[in-house]
Amino acid sequence: MKQLLQKNKIYDSVELQEFILSLESKYTIESAKDKYHNLVNFSSNESVPYHQWFKYREGFSGKLITELISMSGALPGECIVDPFCGSGTTNVVAILNGYNTLGLDVNPMSAFIADAKVSHYSQADLEQATLYLNALKTYTTHTYKTSYDDIKKYYNIHNFNELIRIKSFIDTLTASKAKNILCVAFDSIVMECSDRKRDGNGLKKYTSKVVDVADYYAEKVNLIIQDIKNISPASCLSGHGIYDTAYNLHTVYTKHFKSQPAGAIIFSPPYANSFDYFESYKLELVFGDYANGMNEINGLRKKAIRSFIGGISQETCDHYVDLIALEIENAIPAKEAETGKRDVRTRKVPNMIRGYFSDMHEVIRQCSLILDSGKKTYIVVDQSAYCGKIVPTDLLLAYFGEQEGFSVGRIIECRKARTSTQQLNKYPYLKTALRESIVELIKK
Secondary structure, eight states, rough: HHHHEEEEEEOOOOHHHHHHHHHHHHSEEEEOOOHHHHTSSSSSGGGSSSSSSSSSTTTOOOHHHHHHHHHHOOOOEEEEEEOOOTTHHHHHHHTTTEEEEEESSSSSHHHHHHHHHTSOOOOHHHHHHHEEEEHTOOOOOOOOOGGGGGGGGGGOOHHHHHHHHHHHHHHSSSHHHHHHHHHHHHHHHHTTTTTTOOSSSSSEEEEOOOHHHHHHHHHHHHHHHHHHHOOEEEEEEEEEEEEEEEEGHHHHHHHHHTTOOOSSEEOOOSSSSSHHHHHHTTHHHHTTTTSSSSSHHHHHTTTSOBBBBBBOOOOHHHHHHHHHHHHHHHHHHHHHHHHSSOHHHHHHHHHHHHHHHHHHHHHHHHHHHOOOOTOOEEEEEEOEEETTTTOOHHHHHHHHHTTTTTEEEEEEEEEEOOHHHHHHHOOOHHHHHHHHEEEEEEEO
């Protein structure tokens, strides 16, 4: 990117161009694409114990977390923290390798699954789950909820009714670790049983390959039980998946781990790509009773990092973030003149950029509050672009880190980041300019 900035005038503002170039020159930026290229996505987790319970599209490889924990220098028994835990990849790797762990997520389903993965189960819990699964075979009640009206259209009628039957049975059970196993298994099959798949910024039509929902569900429950039998965390370790926002990281961490400093913080926040991650998981949120229909999902969305279009208005952020937002805003009229259409979506991007980086600055401040000197934070993130204007997310997060008591260790490029075909055609330099990287911050 440094050479690109030196050779091309990416930004109209000379001040902005020079500032970003100064960061690119100031920080140590390493390329490790051969090592990390295949580790910054979830695909390698699909047959790994615990990770395979739920296919979390935005997740990354457990091998990456193992590497980052090692690099962090965290000591066994210390706490590994992930304020955007998703389905718990960081937390699982941590607790199965001798660390305490805490994960937060604003998606209540994600937090529930993460918590279930790092829980301790007794033999009696596993036997009870098996008994429940056997009892389900003869259960015939279908308790329909009005919230299901919002998602019915995404299923063929047979699969839809079978999912209702299974969920109706689960709802009759009292709270227990065994019930949690059944709940996680149910959440894990909701998408596969639908005629949709996650794609881009939402769901795409796709005919379900699941023919027998009951058998598919039983396989998932038995898979979870077998994983727990084969490997489990040491009894002395503590793990939590908490439904809360990363803005409250210090408060939540202190509640569970008192004054003990964290060993390391490892996370991948939502990227500044305008995607609405709640849209991708709306079927599980409604069917799993984490949200009473689509309207409640809107309430969950308001707690999230503003990485999506339509977030609460943010008039200003950091001076240089404001300049990037202004660059995009000023480029929109030329784009609209070419297409002959008003681009309502892109017109909302400048507000999203200001909101995103304002939120992420606060998250980095929260991270600083729970770390002692020498302890590290690793942030996996990518760069994005709008109207050809590069949003150098990794550089800006490193810049914020310096403002919040961190020094910047390295920025490690994992692979090239992608953008839309339309942008690539118009701005060919974006094919090699954008990167997905790991930002290493060290508490001073």
